[in-house]
Amino acid sequence: MNLEFSAEELAFRDEVRAFIEANYPQHLKGKGLREDLSKADFLAWHKILGKKGWSAPAWPKEYGGTGWTATQRYIWLEENARAETIPPLPFGVSMVGPVIYTFGTPEQKQRFLPGILSGEVWWAQGYSEPGAGSDLASLKTRAVREGDHYIVNGQKTWTTLGQHADWGFFLVRTDPAAKAQEGISFLLIDMTSPGVSVRPIKLLDGGYEVNDVFLDNVKVPVDQRIYEENKGWTCAKFLLAHERAGIAGVARSKRNVEKLKSIAKSEIGDDGRPLIEDDIFRRKLAELEIDLSALEMTELRVLAREQAGKGPGPESSLLKIKGTEIQQRLTELTLEAVGNYAQPYLRDLPGGNEFPVGPDYARAAAPIYFNWRKASIYGGSNEIQRNIIAKMVLGL
Amino acid sequence: MNFDYTDEQNMLRDSIAKWAAGQYDFDKRRAALASEDGWKANWATFAELGLLAAPLPEAYGGLGGGAIDVSVVAEEFGKALVVEPYVPTVVIAAGALAHAGNEAQRQEHLNAIAAGERVVAFAQAEPKSRWSLNDVSTSARKDGAGYVLNGQKAVALGAPQADHLLVTARTAGGQRDAKGVSLFLVPKAAKGVSTRDYPTMDGSRGAEIYLESVSVGAEHLIGAVDNALPLIERLVDEAKAAYCHEAVGAMRMMCSLTQEYAKTRKQFGRAIAEFQVLQHRMVDMFMAAEESYSMALRATIKLGESDAERAKAVSAAKVSIGKAARFVGQAAVQTHGGMGVTDEMRVGHYFKRVTMLDSTFGNVDFHLKRYMALSETKAA
Secondary structure, three states: OOOOOOHHHHHHHHHHHHHHHHHOOHHHOOOOOOOOOOHHHHHHHHHHHHHHOOOOOOOOHHHOOOOOOHHHHHHHHHHHHHOOOOOOOHHHHHHHHHHHHHHOOHHHHHHHHHHHHHOOOOEEEEOOEOOEOOOHHHOOOEEEEEOOEEEEEEEEOOOOOHHHOOEEEEEEEOOOOOOHHHHEEEEEEEOOOOOEEEEEEEEOOOOEEEEEEEEEEEEEEHHHEEOOOOEHHHHHHHHHHHHHHHHOOHHHHHHHHHHHHHHHHHOEOOOOOEHHHOHHHHHHHHHHHHHHHHHHHHHHHHHHHHHOOOOOOOOHHHHHHHHHHHHHHHHHHHHHHOHHHHOEOOOOOOOOOOOOOOOHHHOOHHHHHHHHHHHHOOOOOHHHHHHHHHHHHOOO | OOOOOOHHHHHHHHHHHHHHHHHOOHHHHHHHHHOOOHHHHHHHHHHHOOOOOOOOOHHHOOOOOOHHHHHHHHHHHHHHOOOOOHHHHHHHHHHHHHHHOOHHHHHHHHHHHHOOOOOEEEEOOOOOOOOOOOOOOOEEEEEOOEEEEEEEEOOOOOOOOOOEEEEEEEOOOOOOOOOOEEEEEEEOOOOOEEEEEEEEOOOOEEEEEEEEEEEEOHHHEEOOOOEOHHHHHHHHHHHHHHHHHHHHHHHHHHHHHHHHHHHHOEEOOEEHHHOHHHHHHHHHHHHHHHHHHHHHHHHHHHHHOOHHHHHHHHHHHHHHHHHHHHHHHHHHHHHHHHHHHEOOOHHHHHHHHHHHHHOOOOOHHHHHHHHHHHOOOOOO
16 A cells, blocks of 8 residues: 555646646636636636546546546646636536436437536536425425426525526426435426526625526426436435535645645734744644545545445545535634734725735635535535435444 | 622613614614615614713713623624624723823713714724734824824724724834833824725724824823823723623524524424434534623623733633634524525624624634733743
8 A cells, every 4th residue: 555656647747737737727827716707717627628638537438538547536636726727617527417427318418418528518406495405305396297398397596606507407306296205307407498597696705606596387308307207316316426525625625725824924923923833823724734634535545446446425425524624614714814804895895906905815714714604504414414424334 | 799780781771672673673784784874873873772871971971881781782782783883982982081081082072972973993903913902013203292193004893984093003112012002082084094995794894094194183192102002901801891792692693593493494394403413503502602691791790800800801701702603603504504604594694793703803812822821821
């Protein structure tokens, strides 16, 4: 056993680093994910990677994956985090894509996978409903079969970035008489269909990134159903396990630790010396780094299992819980580090650039802290993840 | 020992609760915060209800109350999410005048504060000072009988609404020296004062303040020249005690909102309040809020003791309440699920408020260190 990269892996790292350096759009450099990004900003890197054939490294090669080893994929994520790229959004590449190539018909694969890989089509998720959050299987959105169409009625919520979506993947109830999990189907819906409307939800950090989606007599061709009717829960569970695996965000957290350190070097602590030399702050920073090492090593073990042909299982819940806890801890320490300048709310404030208020790194500290409380709620709340581990891993 | 409130204090509490229920509900508050002058009608009501006069001396238009009266107001303000600049004006500025102002200064300003005609912001923090009260770069140079002020002040809460600024400035010594700090009450309209106003994360307002050759007469100096730091420490401790009570009010609301939500929100065929993991979390929230009240009350009662005793009690309260408020806020949002992170639910606004209160006048770490410095921690 060892943790060293081989000579080939080091060469691969140099190759991807040089590719990112040469190809990442200049105007997006240093523009973090927390800025108010346009649709074009979100898709720019995805489209470049699509042309290169690198937009979906985790997919099987036959569907457009890169064929990289788990180690190479790890290096790829590390290098992207290092360069602070705006990565392809998960909804297409990490969520619906794997469902389509695993459960879809040859025609469906041919129709939908290319747009996901190229970044031409923006996907959104239609899972949660106002009454179906943690208890997702209680969803009520109804799809009634009429000839070669379904007529869909209902409301979805928490649809991230749905305001930009071209297509959505939805869980709908096709058999109200069956047991909760057994009457659900997985539908792909064109967001421009008549009857689809999207309403943004304002979050407590002042931003708009999630939406309600209303479906009012939306006509959906039956050939846009993935897998069998009433078997959608199989797709849903498969997708959630995939979503959790990527949710740990180790590479990004490592990068954010470095950013926090650089903030702590600029900030003056309570005794007049740099904050990074403050004993209490240093201790917290060290503890966070150690927790992150534990998560990273655990994720590597999961990746190695995957490489050996075992897909993500219930242990991906561990990565979700620990990964989001660490992300949230990072936002707490950043908030603490910036001191008084956590308070100004500068979004939309005119003249922000001409007359800066406080250091640049401080302005997003509080909004990110508040916004990131979502991480222990989305993708199956951390309470639900613990239930999954208790039941599926520990057999309790 | 007696922890009972007087009849007058209970009436004060009831009058604020009644006003808030009618005039400061979620939508009215939001509308007031969104408009430039929305705070003015609320401020006039505070004057009518006697909230501004409550702790001020009777000789200057006050009601002669004290820190307990302030704590009652602050707790109710915490419950109602009131973000108008009460503490900077009534606790800090009026406190400075009552503790150290001369007769003419008290006559001029205290009556006006009690009547709601004067709003004062505390221009103390500087861009690099963090929370150290002794760290003052803004200078006040002696010029004839008066002074000339130069420097920048950071995140002065309430400054956009204020007509006067209570400014800490250095009249002698180096940037972090305890000696050489003085206190000035400066009209915001004075020549050379400019501000950059902004909203704050919790719906309040603040400003960066630029002082460029601002000339003030000697009558603007409050208290002893060069020796204002002990007074500033005391004023800021009094302000922190009030903010601690405000956090307690906010925490209690987060507890009850979360309990209500958990009792009505159904998942897996039953109210989520029936899940033991959530019950235990809500119990922990309740305990955190109760202990926070204990610590806030302890700090308020000890405000009149020696400087060291007062400082220790206030820092102890800031530490325990800072930790409790973070836990209660995060747990309240988590228990509300996705709804908890939306702007439309009240709970998130309390969470934002208590988070900003923690970073006002020193967070948990700052006060932990201050407490340790004030404690005997040497082996021999």
